[in-house]
Amino acid sequence: xxxxxxxxxxxGAAIDIDGISKFYGSFTALEKVSLRVEPGEFMSFLGPxxxxxxxxxxxxxxxxxxxxxxxxxxxxxxxxxPAHKRNIxxxxxxxxxxxxxxVAQNVAYPLKQRRVGKAERTRAVEEALRKVQLDSFAHRYxxxxxxxxxxxxxxxxxxxxxxxxxxxDEPLGALDKKLREVLQLEIKRIHRELGSTFVYVTHDxxxxxxxxxxxxxxxxxxxxxxxxxxxxxxxxQTLFVGQFIGESSVLRGPHRSAGGxxxxxxxxxxxxxxxxxxxxxxxxxxxxxEAVMVQAPGTGPQEGRSNILSGVVREMLYLGSAMKYxxxxxxxxxxxxxxxxxxxxxxxxxxxxxxxxPQESVLLAxxxxxxxx
Amino acid sequence: xxxxxxxxxxxxLLLTLPAIAVLLLVxxxxxGVIVLRSFAEPVPGLANYVWFFQxxxxxxxxxxxxxxxxxxxxxxxxxxxxxxxAMSIAGPRLRxxxxxxxxxxxxxxGVVRTLAWVILLQDSGVINRILLALGFEKVRLIRTQxxxxxxxxxxxxxxxxxxLYAVMRGIDLRLLQAARSLGAHPVKSFxxxxxxxxxxxxxxxxxxxxILSLGFYITPLLLGGxxxxxxxxxxxxxxxxxxxxxxxGAMGVVLLVATFGVLALAGPFMRRRYQISxxxx
Numbered sequence: 001x002x003x004x005x006x007x008x009x010x011x012g013a014a015i016d017i018d019g020i021s022k023f024y025g026s027f028t029a030l031e032k033v034s035l036r037v038e039p040g041e042f043m044s045f046l047g048p049x050x051x052x053x054x055x056x057x058x059x060x061x062x063x064x065x066x067x068x069x070x071x072x073x074x075x076x077x078x079x080x081x082p083a084h085k086r087n088i089x090x091x092x093x094x095x096x097x098x099x100x101x102x103v104a105q106n107v108a109y110p111l112k113q114r115r116v117g118k119a120e121r122t123r124a125v126e127e128a129l130r131k132v133q134l135d136s137f138a139h140r141y142x143x144x145x146x147x148x149x150x151x152x153x154x155x156x157x158x159x160x161x162x163x164x165x166x167x168x169d170e171p172l173g174a175l176d177k178k179l180r181e182v183l184q185l186e187i188k189r190i191h192r193e194l195g196s197t198f199v200y201v202t203h204d205x206x207x208x209x210x211x212x213x214x215x216x217x218x219x220x221x222x223x224x225x226x227x228x229x230x231x232x233x234x235x236x237q238t239l240f241v242g243q244f245i246g247e248s249s250v251l252r253g254p255h256r257s258a259g260g261x262x263x264x265x266x267x268x269x270x271x272x273x274x275x276x277x278x279x280x281x282x283x284x285x286x287x288x289x290e291a292v293m294v295q296a297p298g299t300g301p302q303e304g305r306s307n308i309l310s311g312v313v314r315e316m317l318y319l320g321s322a323m324k325y326x327x328x329x330x331x332x333x334x335x336x337x338x339x340x341x342x343x344x345x346x347x348x349x350x351x352x353x354x355x356x357x358p359q360e361s362v363l364l365a366x367x368x369x370x371x372x373x
Numbered sequence: 374x375x376x377x378x379x380x381x382x383x384x385x386l387l388l389t390l391p392a393i394a395v396l397l398l399v400x401x402x403x404x405g406v407i408v409l410r411s412f413a414e415p416v417p418g419l420a421n422y423v424w425f426f427q428x429x430x431x432x433x434x435x436x437x438x439x440x441x442x443x444x445x446x447x448x449x450x451x452x453x454x455x456x457x458x459a460m461s462i463a464g465p466r467l468r469x470x471x472x473x474x475x476x477x478x479x480x481x482x483g484v485v486r487t488l489a490w491v492i493l494l495q496d497s498g499v500i501n502r503i504l505l506a507l508g509f510e511k512v513r514l515i516r517t518q519x520x521x522x523x524x525x526x527x528x529x530x531x532x533x534x535x536x537l538y539a540v541m542r543g544i545d546l547r548l549l550q551a552a553r554s555l556g557a558h559p560v561k562s563f564x565x566x567x568x569x570x571x572x573x574x575x576x577x578x579x580x581x582x583x584i585l586s587l588g589f590y591i592t593p594l595l596l597g598g599x600x601x602x603x604x605x606x607x608x609x610x611x612x613x614x615x616x617x618x619x620x621x622g623a624m625g626v627v628l629l630v631a632t633f634g635v636l637a638l639a640g641p642f643m644r645r646r647y648q649i650s651x652x653x654x
Contacts, residue, residue: 063550083553084562096551100569109565113556157555 012040012197013074013164015060020069020079022055029055030221032069039074042191042198044208046244047218053201056218057167060199062086073165084113089158089196093170095150097142103129103153104138110161128156131190148179155187159194168200172207184210205245209233217241233288235362240369242286242362249292249335251285252366262363267331271307273361282366291360292337294325294346295353305355311335313350327354411622421623431607435627438604441522441593442586448526449533449582450575457537457574462546479531487592490524491515494596516598524596529585533578540574572642580639584632604628 015037022030030052037043045053058064060071062083070079078086097106104125111121129135132152142150151171158166171187172180188211191198202208208215209229216226217240225232225241236242243250253266261272264285273285293305294313301308314334315326323345325337335354346352411421425431460471478486493499494514501511514520544567552562590605597603604624611621 061554063553083550084556084558086554087556088554090551090554092547092551094545094547096545096547098548098552098566109552109557110555113561161556 011164012195014039015165015197015199016072016075017056017060018070018072020056020059020071021067022052022059022064023067028221030059033221033223034069035216035223035226037197037199040195040197042188042200042211042213044200044202044212044215045218046202046205046208046215048203048244051218052221053203053216053218054169055221057169057199057201060165061088061090061167087161087163089161089163089166091151091154091158091166091168091171093173095142095147095154095174097150097153097157099142101141102138103134103140103142103145106142106153107157107160110157114161124160125156128160129153131159131193132156132186147175148183151175151183152186155190159190159196162194163196165197165199166194168198170201170203173202180207187211209245215245217244219244236286236364238369239284239286239364239367242364243369247289247336247338249287249289249333251287251333251335252282255283261358267309267329267333269309271309271361272358273363274359275363278363278365284364284366286362286364287335287356288360288362289324289336289338291356292335292339293355294323294327294337294339295355296346297351297353299353299355301355304357307356307358307361309335309354311352311354313346313348313352316345316348318345325352327352407618407622407625410618411620411626414617414619414622421619422627424620425623425627431624434602434604434607435631437518437601438587438628439631441518441525441601441603442583444518444522445525445529445586446533446579446583448522449530450579452526453530453533453537453578454571454575457534457541460534460538461541461544475531475534478527483528483591484595486528487524487595490520490527490592490596494520494523515596516601518597518601521593521597521601521603524592525586525589528592529582532581532585536577536581537571537574540577541571544570576639576642580636583635587628587632587635 015035017033017035017037019032019034020030021028021032033052033056045056047053055064059066062078062081066079070077072078073086073088098109101109107125107128108121111124116124125138126135129138132155134149134152134156137145137149137153142153145153151174155171168187172183175183184207187198187200200208200211212229214226214228215232217224217232219240225237227235229245232241232245236245239250242248251264251266251271253264253271255262255264255277257263257276258272260276261274262277262283264271264273264283266285271285273283277283293302295302297310309329311327311329313325314328317324318341319338321341322338323341325339325346327335327337329335337354412418414421456471456475460468463471491498495501496511496513496515498515500514504510504512514523548566548570549559549562552566553559557565588605589603590609593601593603594606594609597606605628608621608624608628611617611624
């Protein structure tokens with residue numbers, strides 16, 4: 001019955017990005033980036049603006065020319081194939097629907113380019129529109145649709161010709177938060193149904209975590225780390241990644257190695273972190289808020305929480321199931337802690353102890369990254 | 374007063390009074406007089422209109438007026454389209470230069486520009502001298518329909534470029550990128566996406582140029598000859614040389630009715646259901 005879709009469900013393409021670079025004059029947008037995306041994988045490119053993630057997407061789509069390296073789709077080199085012959089679906093942040101065509105005509109467009117017969121075309125358009133739940137809107141024009149509906153049409157149009165690879169460039173960036181969450185679920189469902197490989201560009205780390213099998217974190221024209229959301233969160237390889245994914249506090253201070261551990265001195269207190277120092281330079285400890293317990297002064301180590309710092313509550317937020325504290329240390333740095341709500345909360349200005357287990361300290365080289373995306 | 378019961382405050386209507394007064398005085402009144410005289414002079418009745426349609430030369434000139442207007446409009450579209458496109462994609466500095474190239478001649482009087490064309494087109498003029506120097510034969514340009522068409526095209530070009538540019542500036546070029554990603558060859562994506570989106574500008578400019586061409590006077594008079602007379606020249610002859618206000622008026626009314634006919638034909642093409650900038654906001 002659904003010959004086209006069943007066929008597609010079995011194959012997503014593998015992408016091999018092999019040392020690609022992009023220079024604009026003397027400006028380096030992308031430098032020797034390599035990455036493999038597995039068939040059927042949902043891969044997000046995450047990074048701040050100007051990090052090279054959209055450049056990489058444009059190079060895969062063929063909208064810009066490579067300055068160096070090559071890209072292979074299922075072992076076939078596409079690095080110098082013109083965009084219209086790459087057979088890759090692209091969804092844009094700005095929807096890019098053709099305003100003079102109805103919804104059905106927009107979705108039929110890629111099929112017409114491929115000289116698909118009328119009967120098959122009509123059937124495929126209907127099916128694609130049903131997948132994005134817009135089958136009753138076929139005869140509307142894009143200007144008669146809401147932003148979310150337009151982006152669904154764009155999605156239908158990008159997948160109707162069953163590309164083995166779908167690229168999405170911040171597709172939900174122009175939509176409000178609630179609609180974004182609804183469409184995230186739809187994109188995830190469509191990815192499951194199609195079986196195609198998805199590459200999704202975003203600067204929203206939550207979105208990347210929700211959607212992706214793996215995330216490639218971009219920074220300054222390079223990939224800092226590739227991994228599952230969990231790997232990036234619990235074991236970031238660089239301070240940039242650690243700070244970009246999720247909430248964190250960063251503690252800086254002189255370090256020395258002690259056995260299998262590294263010890264940092266922060267605000268006059270020694271703190272242990274597992275493993276040897278990363279490289280020669282300065283080290284930092286990255287802390288996740290939920291790892292830090294806030295306790296009364298003098299409580300001391302409990303349940304192995306032997307890293308203890310003293311500080312003053314600067315801000316407290318009641319989050320329902322948890323309390324969030326911003327604590328200022330003696331050296332002026334801040335630590336964010338999120339603890340389960342229990343007993344009376346600490347007041348603003350109260351002196352408290354922050355305690356956590358050494359193995360929950362993530363030791364990283366100080367690359368100068370600062371919080372804030 | 375029922376006219377004033379709308380939402381607009383009375384003051385707004387008052388503000389339009391000077392314009393309405395001027396329009397009444399310089400447009401409606403003289404036009405009414407012309408229509409009246411076309412039916413009243415020298416004797417009341419349809420005599421002037423009967424004369425117009427029974428005199429072969431009038432019909433020849435009327436047909437020629439439409440022919441020349443057609444060719445002027447066609448050449449304006451062909452010349453203006455790539456120019457307006459260049460304007461719409463140019464960087465800010467180049468765009469300014471291109472706009473000035475359109476506007477500066479526009480500020481120069483049509484008479485002066487037409488006289489410049491006389492210098493260029495005449496038998497011993499610049500163009501023919503260049504042709505001779507290159508070893509070609511002389512071409513007769515002045516006092517021909519070709520000469521008139523060339524001159525009018527240049528004078529009317531801004532009326533084609535500006536509406537086209539206004540529409541093209543609103544076309545999202547990223548749509549062409551999207552078309553390519555969907556499998557369209559760049560040339561195809563131009564004809565399937567860009568051209569249809571720019572057509573409202575083409576129709577707007579073409580209508581403007583065509584209607585202005587129909588009533589053009591100075592350029593055909595100076596560049597044309599007996600074989601390229603247009604209707605406005607005949608009207609002028611009737612009124613100023615022969616003092617026949619009735620016949621001249623009838624010709625004017627015929628021209629006006631023809632112009633409205635063109636507008637009525639063009640109307641449906643100017644309406645569209647979609648919005649050019651219907652994509653992202």
